[in-house]
Every structure is written in C-alpha cells, then in structure tokens.
Amino acid sequence: MAIQTRYEDDGQSLVLSVQGYFDFSLHKDFRQAYKGAEGVRRFVVDLRDTEYMDSSALGMLLLLREFAGDQGGEVILRHCSREVRKILEIANFQRLFQIED
Template sequence: MAITSQPSADGQELTIFIQGRFDFGAHQEFRDAYERVNVTPKRYVVDLQGATYLDSSALGMLLLLRDHAGGERAQIRLIHCSPDVRKILSISNFEQLFHIA
C-alpha cells in the first residue's frame, strides 16, 4: 500500500494517488496525504488507478476528505476507477457526493 500526494504547480489542486488495498490499514497514510501538505488546495483529485481493493472504511476516508475540503462545497474528483471500484461507489451513491470520472 502506498499513498502519495502531489500539489499542482499553482497549489490550487491536490492529487492523491492510491496504490494497492484502500482499506482501514491506509487510514493514517491517507489523512497525511491531504493534511500534511504545504498548500491549501481548492480542488482535490483522488486517483484510484492503482487501487486493487476498496472497502467501507475507504468510503469513510473519502467522506472525511470531503469534510476536510469543505463539505457540500468540496470539489473532489475520483478518477481512473476500475469497474469494480466504480460499482462499489455507485452502490454507495457516492456519485451524488463526488465527481466520478
């Protein structure tokens, strides 16, 4: 499991890359990826291309990111979702809370 983050050149957007299992074991690493950065981004991107597994605790972590980013005003995109990950997000009605691409 590896979670990394990369701010855009202007600091307006933060991309968080998920590799491997996205589950409770990734909780602290995921929080650090958006809390311990030297920028205050307006937009967030969670790149799930490398995610091999996603469970209910991962959904909770995405909700914590949403709260951190401003709740209903948050601009968060979930990108590169595999069909299995997209199905989990759809069943959980996350398309109403996040932009899923």
C-alpha cells in the same frame, strides 16, 4: 507507501494516488497526505492503481470531502476501475463526488 501525493495547477490541486488495497490500514497515511494542504481547492483521488476498497475507504473519502468543504474546495475521484466504480455506485457516491474517467 501506498499513497503518493503531488500538486498540480500551481498548487491549487492536490492529487492523492492510492495503490493496492484502499482499506483501514491506510487511514493514517491517507489523512496525513492531505492534512497540511494549504490553499488547495481541488482534492483529486486517483484510483487508477487501486485494486480494492472497503467501507473504511468510503469513510475516508467522506472525511476528505468534509475537510475540503471546510476549505471551500471539492473532491474528485478519478480513474476508477470497473470494480471500484461499482462499489462507489452501490454507496451512491456519484451523488456526493464528481467521478471522472
């Protein structure tokens, strides 16, 4: 599976690690990875092993942001490669998400 999840901070944070290509082929798996998250306040998307992302990946991040917001939570994008960070900046995602190194 190209998406792995783990909880941190006593279940307060859910980390979704995306490996390889973050594109439409991961839509179902990405959504399933966070859908049942109860009591989570921080959704961290770890992009350390993400080689590429397309516009559908940006859409998936927006859906996660909406889901998190409905629960009073936040989304953090972490460990972006230079290429992925450039895609996020072109889309102005730094205005919508906290992006960490």
